[in-house]
Structures are given as C-alpha cells and as structure tokens.
Amino acid sequence: MTHDDATAARRPPGPALPVVGGPPAERADAAQNRRRILAAAAAIVAERGPDALSMDEVARAAGVGVGTVYRRFGDRAALAYAVIDDREVRFQAAFLTGPPPLGPGAGAAERIRAFLHALVDRTEDQLGLLLVAEMDSADARFAEGSYELYRQHLALLIGRIRPEADVRWLADALLAPLAANLYGYQRRTGGMSVARVKAGYDALLAGLTAHGGPAAP
Template identity: 90%
Template sequence: EVAKAAGVGVGTVYRRFGDRAGLAYAVINDREVKFQAAFLTGPPPLGPGAGAAERVRAFLHALVDRTEDQLGLLLVAEMDSADARFTEGSYELYRQHLALLLDRIRPAADVHWLADALLAPLAANLYGYQRRTGGMSVARVKAGYDDLLAGLAPRGGATAP
C-alpha cells in the first residue's frame, strides 16, 4: 500500500527502509521528534523545571498517550524484529532520561534496571494485550504507573527536586 501510494515499486520501499519495522518507525518519526523535544526542552512538568518525580510521572503518562495513539504502527515495528524496540534509537534515550531522573529520586537504586522496568509495560504487544484483551483503560494504565511511582518515593517521604 505504501509503495502504491508513493508511486514506486515494493522493492524501492524495502531498499529505502530495510523492512516493515524500518518503514513503521519512519512513519512514527515525526511524532517521536515532537515527543523528544517536549521532554528534553519543553515546559514542565514534562520538560525541565519540575521536580524529578513529577517529570517521571509526566513522561510516563505522555508515553502511554503516545503508545495508545500509535499502537498499530508500534505493533508492526516491534513484531517485525525481536530487537527493534531496543535498536531503533528512542528506547535508549527514554532509558537514559528516566535513569537520570530516577537517580535524583533514589540515588542508591539501580536506576537503569528501574528505567527498563518502567518502560517494559509499554512494549507494544503487552500494552496492546492489556488494552484489547484485558480491557484496561488508558486511565487504568496511568493509575498503575502512579502506584508504581509511589513505591519509588525517596525513603523518609522527602520529595526530590
């Protein structure tokens, strides 16, 4: 369908994008660039200027929304290659961003493991299962994140900047 709409052959599309995952990520890219700009340089709480805990929550909620909006494309991209989610570029940026913020909340924690654990529920196949088969609403997914994040609060109840 993409080749037909572009007026080129299927081989041309595959030469340009490599596989279906590459094509899906190319379609996703415009939204991805905007999302990255929002959490790297946009206004708080998603962007700089809010406390670390607030930013983690805003980031995860925004990523839930993004996953919801582009679930079909993400399913195609992630199913085409077992490693696509981890090698297309955004995952590592998300992981590092979360690790940086988590280090401000819980400096002694294994923040990279925690970042992976927080990103895992947004793998397209699991998220799709929760939404379609499990009947979970977007609000319920976000509430689940809020419950997880409550457990990450600094010991002693202090809030991290």
C-alpha cells in the same frame, strides 16, 4: 552540561528518529522519494489500518520500485517507525526542552510521572503502528534509538531520587509495560482503560519515591 544536554548527547543515533529535528541531508531525488513513500505508507495506514502496511503496497502507492523502498527503509518495522517519526520528534522535544512538568523545571518525580503518562498517551494513539514495528523483530523496540533515549532520560531522573538504586534496571522496568504487545493485550484483551494504566504507574512511582533520600542536585 545540563541533565537534558547530557541525555541528548549520549543518545545513539537511531535509523529513523532524530532526537529533535529533520532527517539528515540527502539528495533532492532521494528526499522526494522518501516523502512519497512516507505519504503512501501513512495513507495506507489511515485508510486500511497498520496490518495493511507492506513494502509492496507502499511501493505501488508511491509509484516507486519496491527495491527503492527496501533500500531506503530496510524492512517493514523501520518503515513503520518512520511513519511514527513526526509524533516522536514532537514528543522528544517536549520532554527534552518543553515546559514543565514534562520538560525541565519540575522535580524529578514530577517529570517521571509526566513522561510516563505522556508515553502512555503516545502508545495509545499509535498502538497499531507500534505493534507492526515491534512485532516484525524481537529486538526492534530496543534497536530503534528512541528506546535508549527514554531509558537514559528515566535513569538520570531516577538517580536524582534514588542515587543508590540500579537506575538502568528501574528505567527498563518502567518502560516494560509500554511494549506494544503487552500494552495492546492489556487494552484489547484485558479491558484495561488508559486511566487504569496511568494509575498503575502512579502506584509504582509512589513505591519508588517513598523510601528515596534527598533528591540529588
């Protein structure tokens, strides 16, 4: 099994985000309601911003009962993640199977750098929705399945550079600056540019790789 096959195989299923591909099979009427709800939610976010996203507003715009929205998505955080889903599926496909350096074929250090830079761009593009999704629940970021996929992906790559290290702790440490509330604070209050955030990651990675032994096969 390759590194990437192992990464995908060990990822726990998330409530809204598959590793790559569409949602599980569902009845035609349920699928139609899901599309209507997501289209309505995306339109509200596009027109009025993420703060306007509410279960009641989405139900009215989609022409369904609010109970249908709650049964399908559970809460506002899960709905926000579902709106994020299309970009997330493409991002996962890029780092699991896409071209190097983000995808397979590059060295571990190059792949970590490409992954983190791409994740900065994704966080920047969808910051408002991520703030909604992560702030509605203290555990939302970790309960959603994509976080564990990121963590395992980074841990496996770090292990190739620093096999003696606590790779899971280091993976969490690298992901921590991209929590939506911290990233939003740095960008909006601290005035940090995207380039500065990426440069900070480059400095961290320089320290991580400076004392590493030979890369594991």
